[in-house]
Amino acid sequence: MSCSVYVLLLSTLCLMSMAEAAIRHYKWDVKYEYKSPDCFKKLSITINGMAPGPTITAHQGDTVVVEVTNSLVTEGLTIHWHGIRQIGTPWFDGTEAVSQCPIVSGDTFVYKFVVDRAGTYLYHAHYGMQREAGLNGMIIVSVPKGQSEPFVYDFDRSILLTDWYHKSTHEATAGLTSKPFVWIGEPQSLLIQGRGWYNCSLVNAPTSNTGVCNTTNPECSPFSMTVVPGKTYRLRVGSLTSLAALSFEIEEHNMTVVEADGHYVEPFTVKNLFIYSGETYSVLVTANQDPSRNYWATVNVVSRKPSTPTGLAIFNYYPNPPLRHPPTVPTTGPMWNDTEPRLAQSHAIKARKGYIIPPPPTSDRHIILLNTQNKIDGYTKWALNNVSLTFPTTPYLVALKEKRLTYKLPELFDQTPPPDVYDWEHYDIHNIAPNVNATSRNAIYRLDFNTTVDVVLQNANTMNPNNSETHPWHLHGHDFWVLGYGEGKFNPLNDPKKYNLVNPIMKNTVPLHPYGWTALRFRADNPGIWLFHCHIDSHFLMGMGVVFEEGIDKVGELNSSIMGCGLTKNFFRP
Amino acid sequence: MSCSVYVLLLSTLCLMSMAEAAIRHYKWDVKYEYKSPDCFKKLSITINGMAPGPTITAHQGDTVVVEVTNSLVTEGLTIHWHGIRQIGTPWFDGTEAVSQCPIVSGDTFVYKFVVDRAGTYLYHAHYGMQREAGLNGMIIVSVPKGQSEPFVYDFDRSILLTDWYHKSTHEATAGLTSKPFVWIGEPQSLLIQGRGWYNCSLVNAPTSNTGVCNTTNPECSPFSMTVVPGKTYRLRVGSLTSLAALSFEIEEHNMTVVEADGHYVEPFTVKNLFIYSGETYSVLVTANQDPSRNYWATVNVVSRKPSTPTGLAIFNYYPNPPLRHPPTVPTTGPMWNDTEPRLAQSHAIKARKGYIIPPPPTSDRHIILLNTQNKIDGYTKWALNNVSLTFPTTPYLVALKEKRLTYKLPELFDQTPPPDVYDWEHYDIHNIAPNVNATSRNAIYRLDFNTTVDVVLQNANTMNPNNSETHPWHLHGHDFWVLGYGEGKFNPLNDPKKYNLVNPIMKNTVPLHPYGWTALRFRADNPGIWLFHCHIDSHFLMGMGVVFEEGIDKVGELNSSIMGCGLTKNFFRP
Incomplete structure (x- = not known):
């Protein structure tokens, strides 16, 4: 440990x-x-x-x-x-x-x-x-x-941001896994704390086949956060979008970022907060504006050309009516294709003085994961170092832990680990690559227990010209130190010299910006099997993830409740 | 046995x-x-x-x-x-x-x-x-x-009849299991061998939210059965509708019924064949009409007021073009609410001479199942003798067979059997009953091995005035002798005297007609756990079934592949 x-x-x-x-x-x-x-x-x-x-x-x-x-x-x-x-x-x-x-x-x-x-x-x-x-x-x-905490506030509030599709997840899944690939498209709306607004006139009159759309349904009245003038709020903001990278802002109000993914942040102030799926932030907001009116709280899509309208909530100054619309036009947010301010925010997030957990100065293993979109057997997939992740029918944890199963391991999943690196010297991340050698595999990375591991995520061009997407990567079972972000191709000889080893923030989810790289470090000190994956639902379904094993021999006895599939079907002997 | x-x-x-x-x-x-x-x-x-x-x-x-x-x-x-x-x-x-x-x-x-x-x-x-x-x-x-078989034909053909909804099964299920109950309504179309036709103009112009309807899609060109003039066809007709009772006919052609559910039928000729979900029939059809044209093969809904259009296929005389429409207007079938011809067909189906398997002359156990629609805890359900069937998390077969589980039986499912009879002397089957005592239970009927069991299905009024539905009942693991059908309330003292013990057909699925009763007999000679249930998908989901256990001690060792739920989650010891 x-x-x-x-x-x-x-x-x-x-x-x-x-x-x-x-x-x-x-x-x-x-x-x-x-x-x-x-x-x-x-x-x-x-x-x-x-x-x-x-x-x-x-x-x-x-x-x-x-x-x-x-x-x-x-x-x-x-x-x-x-x-x-x-x-x-x-x-x-x-x-x-x-x-x-x-x-x-x-x-x-x-x-x-x-x-x-x-x-x-x-x-x-x-x-x-x-x-x-x-x-x-x-x-x-x-x-x-x-x-006590290293910042003060009067009230604690939270909002969850999501994107919302009108098609079912079964439809989305069927399209993503079909040949040729069928893309469900951009979300119909953005929800703030489960509430959004869709222009029902875009849907035809209800028949037995269309859903019913009703803009007077109280279920879709906007979320309203009531504030008392002069008070300071700790607003916990989380994103669990399926797809969208977001910019969140509260009209006329600055936000001071103080927490990210459970770690205190050296405070910095923003007008709008970029937030990626799987991230959480706490921001401090003081209700210090004209209290005679309400203000828009908005979310907008960034990084993809937005075809999803702005998500709206009301920042309500007490005692104004909670649902009274602000007199202004809601912002449509920053330019969707301007990566710079997003990268700047990523750089700005550092561990708070007095709460810095210093990273190990060196690493025992260096993994560089090239993120590519690929065609495999006619299916559209995402791959890391040309390996698109699939899963065995028996969960990794059971397959690797149950001594009586381990002799069967070679038939349970591919025992040859995926590659630690890609051919970084020759790969052109700025162009569509032929990617002819990509395969779907269920192999995993086995990490030596209690070692330090560096992972560099390397972005690249997708299968569309001049396109590179934002991928929020989430690590299970750990926090990692965010050592750095860069533009272009990561150079393993020079770029590590620029790592922030002084006050890096620890997080569990981190964006990989278009055509850029993100470097992180973690200790393989938590016995178990842990997924590390893009938190965009569709990308993960299409194979964008890797699996780490560490200290499997130190895992305690498994409970039968986690079983029931693959080779774990049997009656329970109590 | x-x-x-x-x-x-x-x-x-x-x-x-x-x-x-x-x-x-x-x-x-x-x-x-x-x-x-x-x-x-x-x-x-x-x-x-x-x-x-x-x-x-x-x-x-x-x-x-x-x-x-x-x-x-x-x-x-x-x-x-x-x-x-x-x-x-x-x-x-x-x-x-x-x-x-x-x-x-x-x-x-x-x-x-x-x-x-x-x-x-x-x-x-x-x-x-x-x-x-x-x-x-x-x-x-x-x-x-x-x-050889006891009838002759030149060619063997088959068609499967189904009904088709445009809403997903998830939507149907959510409605049926919600409080208050939401009914998905009648099917949008009837399919013959997986092909039907829907009037796309009833659907609005496609948007991202409605499905696409395209009447020129070759997937929905009608099923065409090509016949050679003068030849006789054995046409195997099966129904797996979710809901609809059907009348099937081929314009201008008589059909001679020769098989039902795998048993030879004493031949009889019909103009239209009534067929209920879960039934199969073989009919002989001779292509003996004017060969210069094609004919409609049609299915129509009976027993429920039809809001589903006629299902159409083409009975194509070679060498006419297979998809050339017949010059006639397709029939809309018999009156939907006329039970008499349906009852007459039920009565007409007898075992074929020379192939009669005589039923045991007496029965060891008499079960009468009153079929009612009930409200239980605000949910709409179907019940037998006031018991609406639910299921345990560990399958009955495993729970009852695995010796090491049997001490846990009382916590696995309700050990008190459901009642064999209802209060037939006092229950008014022609009116809406209060049905206040109905409960949802997962109890089962345990039958003595190798005994003869009679089951009488008794229909009744639903929760709507002047309404009684058709229920096709299907027994797993057995064929049963169909001893009789009757109108009104079954009288256990007099009606058994009218049973057909001479040449009853054996079947696995049998209709229970509105306000009527159906009597059947089977031998509990197949070790296992067997479901007996209404074959209407929604009715079964709402509890319309019972479970029989027989000879569980004679069942062989279970394979672990059937496990994985309830108490059967464990790793496999090979």
């Missing part, structure tokens, strides 16, 4: 003795229900009738128990606790095919894990594209009682 | 030695794909790209092996071999929650069973409402080579 994890565990233990860790018990029923989050009626996946689902609130050191009943009738289900490292509980990471089998419809699965660090986290379905159907929510972990 | 099963097994064995039983191997990939069977583009479940799936053909005594790969991404799957009794292989009945856990997405499941009797059978998904999405097909079992 790394020093940092030791420190965290120790401090957790200390705090637990101080503040008495609680058990937070949740009982969730997951099913399909019609919802009209943007006025268009669509079958959504709900938790206890809600989409987004209920916010989990806990104090650092608490144990969260979520008893999930899958009532989806024919679909399996898993839920991932995004940002929670699952130290000692890798089987509760909720990653289908990696840490568990899908929960069979009708079954109840109990997730149980410790939230060991204060901060803002997320949860969402991690099976097929179910996240896109609405199964997502936030986890808010407060500092232990009596402990 | 009953005499009849012995006779069949013996004759199978004899024939196998004569004709050498073959192994018929099929490899199926099941996934979602867009199809336009009635010109409207809709996500359908396909087998190797087809909906309906490929026809399984075999000779009596052959072993059919179907290797099913579930590529539905997030959905489980099971496939039922409808009419195949699975003697000795109850674990391959394909009934989710009864004989197996759903096949997890990505897994491959191998069904292997003997087709022990010539005849016309079906297969279809048996999980949630997946059948409605198109996973269905036919099984045609020929008599052993060298053996």
Whole structure:
């Protein structure tokens, strides 16, 4: 275990003795229900009738128990606790095919894990594209009682940002996995805390075949955040978009960024916050403008040519009516194709003084992952170093941990690891590459336990001319240090010299900007099998991810509840 | 084992030695794909790209092996071999929650069973409402080579009849299981061999939200059955509608019924054939009309007020162009609400002379099942003797067979059997009943092995005034003798005297007519757990079924491939 994890565990233990860790018990029923989050009626996946689902609130050191009943009738289900490292509980990471089998419809699965660090986290379905159907929510972990944070605010609020499609996830999935590939297109709307607005006149009069669109449905009245003039708000903002990179802003109000993915940020002030799927931020906002009116809070798409209208919420000054529209025209946000301010924000995020966890000065292993779009057997895929990720039928965690299965490993998944590097000297990241050698494989990276690993994500041109996309990469089971971002091709000889080893932020999700690179470092100190993947739902479905194994021999005994697929079908011997 | 099963097994064995039983191997990939069977583009479940799936053909005594790969991404799957009794292989009945856990997405499941009797059978998904999405097909079992049938024909043809919805099964399911209940309505079209026709002008211009409807799509050109003038055709007709009871006819052509559900029928001639979901018939048709033109083959809805247009195919006289429309207006079929001719057809179906399997003269157990529609906890349900069927998370077959699980039985499902009878003396079947005591339960009927069981299905008024529906009841694992049909309330003292014990047909699916009763008898001689249920997809989902256990101690060792849900999650010890 790394020093940092030791420190965290120790401090957790200390705090637990101080503040008495609680058990937070949740009982969730997951099913399909019609919802009209943007006025268009669509079958959504709900938790206890809600989409987004209920916010989990806990104090650092608490144990969260979520008893999930899958009532989806024919679909399996898993839920991932995004940002929670699952130290000692890798089987509760909720990653289908990696840490568990899908929960069979009708079954109840109990997730149980410790939230060991204060901060803002997320949860969402991690099976097929179910996240896109609405199964997502936030986890808010407060500092232990009596402990203070390095910034002050009067109230704590949170909003979850998502994008929303009118087609079903089954339709989206069928298109992405068909030959030729059929793209579902851009989202119909952006939702702030599960509420958006769609221009129903774009939909024809309802028939038995079209959904019903009704702009007077109270379900799609905008989210309104009421503020008291003069007060300062800690606003926790999370993004779980399927696709869209976003710019979030509150008209006439500056925001001071103080937290990112559960780590304190050296404060900096922005007019608009860029946020990528899988990220969370806390910003401080003071209600210091003319209190006689309301203000627009807006989200806009960046990095892709936006065909999705601005998402709107109301920043409501008390006692104005919460839904009274501001007198202004909402902003359409920054230029969608201007990467510079996004890169600048990425650079600006540093660990806060006094809260810096120094990274190991050197690394034991260097992995460079070239991100490419490829055709494999006529299917459109994403690949890393020419390997597009597929999954075995028996989850990696079970396949690798169960001694009685290990002799079968070669038939369970490809035992030849994917390459650590690509031919960086000769690959032209600025042009469409032939990419003739890409393959779909379920091989994994096996990391030596307690070593330090560097990963450089290298972006490239897609299969379309002059196009490179933004990919938010998320690592399960860890935070990593963000050592640097660069434009163009990463040079492994020179660029590491520019790494920030002084005050890098730790995060679990980080953007890879178009035609750029992102360098990160982590300690392979959390026994388990961990996914590292692009957090765009469709990209992940198309193979954009890798799997890390570390310390599998140190993983405790697996619970049979995570089994039921592949070679793990048998009756339970109690 | 009953005499009849012995006779069949013996004759199978004899024939196998004569004709050498073959192994018929099929490899199926099941996934979602867009199809336009009635010109409207809709996500359908396909087998190797087809909906309906490929026809399984075999000779009596052959072993059919179907290797099913579930590529539905997030959905489980099971496939039922409808009419195949699975003697000795109850674990391959394909009934989710009864004989197996759903096949997890990505897994491959191998069904292997003997087709022990010539005849016309079906297969279809048996999980949630997946059948409605198109996973269905036919099984045609020929008599052993060298053996002849008691009727002659020149050619053997088959058609599968289905109804088709434009809404997804997820939408249908969500409505049926919501409170208040939302009814998906009548089907948009009727398909003959997977082809129908929808009036696209009823759908608005395509937008991103509506499906695409295109009447020139070749996928929805009508099914055309080419016949040579003067020749006689054995036409095997199967129905796997989700909802609709059908009348099938071929313009200007009589049909002689010769087979029903795999049993020879004492021939009788009809102008139109009534056929209910789950039934199969063979009819002989001679191409004896004016050969210079084509004729309409039509299906029309009966028993429910039809809002679904006539389904059309072309009975094409060679060498006329196959798709040339007949010069006539297609029939709209018999009066939808005239039960009399349907009852008359039911009465007309008797076992063929020389092929009569006599029923046991008496029965050991008498079960009368009152069919009612009920409200339970605000949900709309169907119930038998006030019990609406739900399912345990561990399949019955595993729960009851695995000795190491049986001590847990009381927590696996309700051990108190449902009632054998209802209060027939006092219940008014012609009026809406209060039905206040209905409950949802997962209890089962346990039958003494090798006994004879009578079941009388009693229809009643639904929750709507002056309404009683047609329910096609299907028994897994058996054929039953159809002892009689009656109108009104079955009187257990007098009506059994009118039973046909001389030449009753054996079937696996039988209609229960509005306000009527249907009596059947079977031998509990097939070790296993067998579902008996209304074959209307939505009715079954709403609890309209019962479960029979018989000879569980005689069931062989279960294969771990059927496990993976409930208490059957564990790693496989080979």
